[in-house]
Amino acid sequence: MSYLFQQLLNGLQLGSVYALIALGYTMVYGIVRLINFAHGDIFMVGAYVGYFALSVYRIPFPLVFPLAMVVCAVLGMTIEKLVYKPLRFAPRINLLITAIGVSLFLEYFTSLRFVFGPNFLAYPQPFKIERLNIGGVTINSITIMIFAIVFLLLLILEVIVYRTRIGMAMRAVSYDKETASLMGINVDNIISFTFGIGSALAAVGGILYGIAYPQIHPFMGIMPGLKAFVAAVLGGIGIIKGAVCGALIMGIVEVLASAYISSTLRDAIAFSLLILFLLFKPTGIFGREESEKV
Amino acid sequence: MSLLRVRDLHKNFGGLKAVNSFFLNISPGEFVGLIGPNGAGKTTVFNLLTGIYKPDRGEIIFEGEEITGLSPHRITQKGMSRTFQGIRLFKEMTVLDNIRTAYHPHIQYSLPDALFRTKAFRRKEEEAMEYLISLAKIFKLEKWLKAEARSLPYGEQRKVEIVRALVARPKLLLLDEPSCGMNPREVSELMELLTYVKERYSLTVFLIEHRMPVVMGISERIVVMDFGEIIAEGRPEEVRENPRVIEAYLGKSEWQS
Amino acid sequence: MKQLFGLLVIIYLVLRSLFTFGLINPYGQQIVLYTGIIMIWALGLNLIYGFSGQFSLGHAAFYGLGAYAGALLTKLFPSFFAIVPLSLLVSLLIPSLVAFLIGIPVLRLRSDYLAIATLGFGIVVKILFDNADALTPKLGGSRGMLGIPKYTNLEIVFVFVGITLIFIRNLIYSKYGRALLALKDDEITADVMGVSTMRYKVMAFTFGSGLAGLAGWLYAHLYTFLHPTNFEFLKSIDCLLIVVLGGMGSITGTVIASIVWVFLIEGLRSFLPSYLIEWRFIIYPLLLIMMMLRRPQGIFGKKEARLFRESSWYESFKS
Secondary structure: OHHHHHHHHHHHHHHHHHHHHHHHHHHHHHHHOOOOOOHHHHHHHHHHHHHHHHHHOOOOHHHHHHHHHHHHHHHHHHHHHHHHHHHOOOOHHHHHHHHHHHHHHHHHHHOOOOOOOOOOEEOOOOOOOOEEEEOOEEEEHHHHHHHHHHHHHHHHHHHHHHHOHHHHHHHHHHHOHHHHHHOOOOHHHHHHHHHHHHHHHHHHHHHHHHHHOOEEOOOOOHHHHHHHHHHHHHHOOOOHHHHHHHHHHHHHHHHHHHHHHOOOOHHHHHHHHHHHHHHHOOOOOOOOOOOOOO | OOOEEEEEEEEEEOOEEEEEEEEEEEOOOOEEEEEOOOOOOHHHHHHHHOOOOOOOEEEEEEOOEEOOOOOHHHHHHOOEEEOOOOOOOOOOOEHHHHHHHHOHHHOOOOHHHHHHOOHHHHHHHHHHHHHHHHHHHHOOOHHHOOOEHHHOOHHHHHHHHHHHHHHOOOOEEEEEOOOOOOOHHHHHHHHHHHHHHHHHOOOEEEEEOOOHHHHHHHOOEEEEEEOOEEEEEEOHHHHHHOHHHHHHHHOOHHHHO | OHHHHHHHHHHHHHHHHHHHOOOOOHHHHHHHHHHHHHHHHHHHHHHHHHHOOOOOOOHHHHHHHHHHHHHHHHHHOOOOOOHHHHHHHHHHHHHHHHHHHHHHHHOOOOHHHHHHHHHHHHHHHHHHHHOHHHOOHHHOHHHOEOOOOOOOOHHHHHHHHHHHHHHHHHHHOOHHHHHHHHHHHOHHHHHHOOOOHHHHHHHHHHHHHHHHHHHHHHHHHHHOOEOHHHHOHHHHHHHHHHHHHHOOOOHHHHHHHHHHHHHHHHHHHHHOOHHHHHHHHHHHHHHHHHHHHHOOOOOOOOOOOOOOOOOHHHHOOOO
């Protein structure tokens, strides 16, 4: 029984990290209807920034987070301005293909030797790990840190989106871009801002992932990115609380599948569940039907 | 024997009751008009009849057979076809292909016939071509046949929409504001055309229209909707005088002082 | 169509002589055959996506299913004389069947969700390939499958490229092709016009995936070695790139783009100095992005070479 709780805890931990990535996907989709395939790679860049900050430049641990957030936010916003913005009115498929191109580019470029290199790198441990044992379940300080940070960020995001003017602008643009611009909202800036926030969250996710599962490499973003995306769809794409819910579920399913069924088939099970879910409720847990007006 | 019988049709969108308790009976050979202010639910009724929306409640019976909930292509194959309020031609195709696509259910050959280019394939395609070209000639569209549908002038596109609906040899033709965007000359041409078509192809027509001269002049019977419900029904002269109808269009007389 | 047939015969004769007289080295010959295989694979996706507008990101999975299924049979029964046509049939039918079964539920989804569902499907299949040795060790699993007999040659590839081109062309210029183009253009209207959209979407998906399976067989029996990474999601992107590059809905475009793509990948491998070899994986996505920004309709857009277009009996109706 305590084994089950342990796995649930592990699943929640994994899911929390996925949530940080999933939020970026869902916010960007909500606002520009784009599946930003490159998002998982921004997560990867965040992890690497953390790596270099900690091991090479010896930057104090608390500062590493804001540093990575800024770097990734800038990266995300730059990509948007350079590549996605010119295609804003193009067919969705073109945007998708472009996003895939950006993703591949980031992966292969960073695996060049003079950039990050293609090898697996071991993540530095920035603090001593304490372990706590409650009724047969082990919690370590990494888990607590992850829960704390993710919870804090979610709170901040909630405040931004629902209690600030810029958040209101974000919501307006996601409902109806044209009308929002007629109301005086600078749609371009809001879109950039959304990419920025999403990327910053992914950056934190990258660092946390690196600390918790301490191996990083340039292609590390592919699977978590896909899973986080699946999670966002599961919860209802475009809906913030959907992304969080979906991510937590995804994390738990993945860990439980690995623990109780098979670790090699873990991903297959996770994605199969996704496909099944999509067939019955494609709009996700919290999603609403979007019908075409005829 | 009625051609189309609609009983107690309901359709909600979220909290909005788009169609509420809609009843209708159309006999073969009739020319029925459907009018009402914007947002009354007229196009929604068409969408329900043609299977694009599924009703929340109610029945639709066509030629004695229940068609409620069937998918659009099955309903079309049973003999009901329609035009759309905004033109929905296949933009990437030529006019000819637009029309040919609508003739799809009547072109009878199998997949192997197509793949191996059998005699059956050639014969059916040629027959289809002859029929379609002769139809295009009747509607004076033959010079547009090889042009891309979206390059046509608006009035001609509307004609193509109508021809496309006719090609499937329907028994009941639903026209959604066919005169939308036309100038007066085109409108009177359209009225002649519709009368001719109805006679020649023994059609029954159900027409949504905003232009009163058109619908009053051409319909035998008119149904009036407002806020999703039928508020009046009868001959054009009756409906024109009906106070509820006038109120729906012009508002209550209190405001007119 | 006679012109197309004639052209194919001429190209075959030219290639046959080049091969027989050693004017193209074995490596070059393999590249030529590979080009034909890619062409069949890409034409399959063009049918699903270019002509019918169904965004499938799992095309490599069907390629793999055909490859593994066919290769297993030929490996198991190497001396059975009829194994070649039999395993070809299997390579065609198994992916088609899977596509049919998956297609019926999945093709109801809207384009974004369809993309995700097919993506997920592709990932699941790839993982199954990784674990295939649990089913039978001959399938190799994550270490790869070896020892596949080399049955693919110029004749086989040519015959299948020819059949594929002719069948696809005949399909497109028939009522079936028009139905597909209509549902790609405006699905609701197509339905209202009497076209059973679900039936034709599934049909295109089944056919296109079957072609992928066929290409897979040819691939397996050319390179004699299969590895699950050959069939992962990134490979589906490769195929998508070819279809988009050539122009969606253009047979000519897909044909040319396939040739260009193979020569680009191989050419870059040969021409780039060794320290720049890795850069070809960077040039590739940059090309993709550039294409989308500058010429999204692809090289050919919707244009079709006269060779492929509707035959002359239609022209005679020009009034």
